[in-house]
Amino acid sequence: xxxETPALAPDGLAYRLITxxxxxxxxxxxxxxxxTLLSARVPLPDGSVRETLLGCRTPQTYxxxxxxxxxxxxxxxxxxxASRFTLDGTEYTLLPSQGxxxxxxxxxxxxxRRWRIARQNDREVLxxxxxxxxDQGFPGNVNASALFRLTDDNRISIEYxxxxxxxxxxxxTNHAYFNLDGEQGDVRQHTLQLLADEYLPVGEDGIPTAGLxxxxxxxxxxxxxxxxxxxxxxxxxxxxxxxxxxxxxxxTKGDVSQPAAQLWASDKKLKMTxxxxxxxxxxxxxxxxxxxxxxxxxxYSAWQGLALESxxxxxxxxxxxxxxxxxxxxxxxxxxxxxxYQFIPA
Numbered sequence: 001x002x003x004e005t006p007a008l009a010p011d012g013l014a015y016r017l018i019t020x021x022x023x024x025x026x027x028x029x030x031x032x033x034x035x036t037l038l039s040a041r042v043p044l045p046d047g048s049v050r051e052t053l054l055g056c057r058t059p060q061t062y063x064x065x066x067x068x069x070x071x072x073x074x075x076x077x078x079x080x081x082a083s084r085f086t087l088d089g090t091e092y093t094l095l096p097s098q099g100x101x102x103x104x105x106x107x108x109x110x111x112x113r114r115w116r117i118a119r120q121n122d123r124e125v126l127x128x129x130x131x132x133x134x135d136q137g138f139p140g141n142v143n144a145s146a147l148f149r150l151t152d153d154n155r156i157s158i159e160y161x162x163x164x165x166x167x168x169x170x171x172x173t174n175h176a177y178f179n180l181d182g183e184q185g186d187v188r189q190h191t192l193q194l195l196a197d198e199y200l201p202v203g204e205d206g207i208p209t210a211g212l213x214x215x216x217x218x219x220x221x222x223x224x225x226x227x228x229x230x231x232x233x234x235x236x237x238x239x240x241x242x243x244x245x246x247x248x249x250x251x252t253k254g255d256v257s258q259p260a261a262q263l264w265a266s267d268k269k270l271k272m273t274x275x276x277x278x279x280x281x282x283x284x285x286x287x288x289x290x291x292x293x294x295x296x297x298x299x300y301s302a303w304q305g306l307a308l309e310s311x312x313x314x315x316x317x318x319x320x321x322x323x324x325x326x327x328x329x330x331x332x333x334x335x336x337x338x339x340x341y342q343f344i345p346a
Contacts, residue, residue: 007060009033011114015059018117018125020150025049026343028150030070031059034111035127035146037070037176040156042343044269052272052343054177054305056293067292068175071111072146072160073104075131075138077173078247078282078314081207083137085317087167087328094137099205104175106136111175115146124149133166140166142329146174154343162335169317170329172337173278177286177305180265180272183295187286187306188229189266194222194283195259196248200313204240208315212249212322220246225262228285228306242287243303247280247313249324254279256338261308269346276339278310279324310339 009015017038020028025043030036038059040052055069056062062069083094083102095106104111115127124147131142144162151157160172179187198212199220215221219231219238233239237246252258254277261274261281274281284307292300313319316327329335 007058009059009114010063010112013114016117017059018120020124020148021122022150022154023152024154026150026154028148028156030125030148032115032117032127033059033062034113035072035115035129036062036111037148037156037174040343042154042270042345044345050180050182050270052178052180052182052270054179054183054289054300055295057295061293065292067177067289068104068111070174070176072115072127072172073175073309074110074144074162074170074172075105075136075142076102076169076171076317077104077309077311078171079103079206081315081318085169087139087169087317092137092139101205101207102136103206108136110144110172118145138168140164140168142168142170144172146172155340157338157340160335160337162329163333164329165331167328167330169327170335171312171316171327172335173309173311174339175307175309176341177289177307178263178272179305180263180270181267183304185266186301186303188232188303189227190306191225191227191264192222192283193225193262194248194281195251195261196223196281197251198249200247200249201237202241202246202314206241206245206314208313208319215248220244220248225264232285243285245282245284245287247282247311249280249313250276250278252276254325256340263306263308271344271346273342273344274308274310274339275342276310276337278312278337278339280311280313282307282309282311282314284309310337
């Protein structure tokens, strides 16, 4: 083992790993490739330590998965229908990455690139990246940053910022998958509270089929905490995508001081609270994780992790009528999106 040559990233250089620690004993690991969260280990009162994120064995194994584990997503998270949009009278054609649609910024999105480490210490790391005019079909030169901080009250705080020299849709998020049982078992046994009155129905391709729909009297009503299993695959909107993979318009309306969602492990020994300035959370129940490389020899199964991605609603560049802030970043303005995941042992 000692004589093995470290595997290199796709750009031919070594991966750079960063470790953050807090006074409570929580340890978070990241890498510069994709500005990716690799691990978040939380100590419990009984002396055990629980891994809360899905991940792969080695940095290079991340190149073999298509689930976007822990990666920073850009320029535009989620889907843009038919890989096109019209902005200020000009139609832009993007590079597709899921059928005819663009998913998560294109085939060479921010998750598949090396971010620069601008600064780091035991509590935070600041990554930066440049995206040139025409990148994946998007207009404008965009400069983006991702600041990850670990606080003493067990919050992973993620602050994305971006500027541009031409109007362009920008929607940055992190694609962490959580399993508060320590990667074990099925997250459908987790309990979720998602403070949203409306969700966005989608077709089998994940593209919105109509406008927002009330969660009332549907399987999408998580305003009162319930297990994922309780109403799993209970209606056609779920069956189209094998579970939950939908955007929820949040009650918090960008107020980062108020919880947007709460998640409990099946044994209730760990809770996670989500705070965000973003208008929506994409809740994905890991419907297609089957066969994805894990930290063990055995790959992950479907529904072994879930994502709560903070973002604009999907396909927003084609739906300016939706009740949320404008997803178009313009010269002279700054895109800022802050999300915090707080882990609370019981």
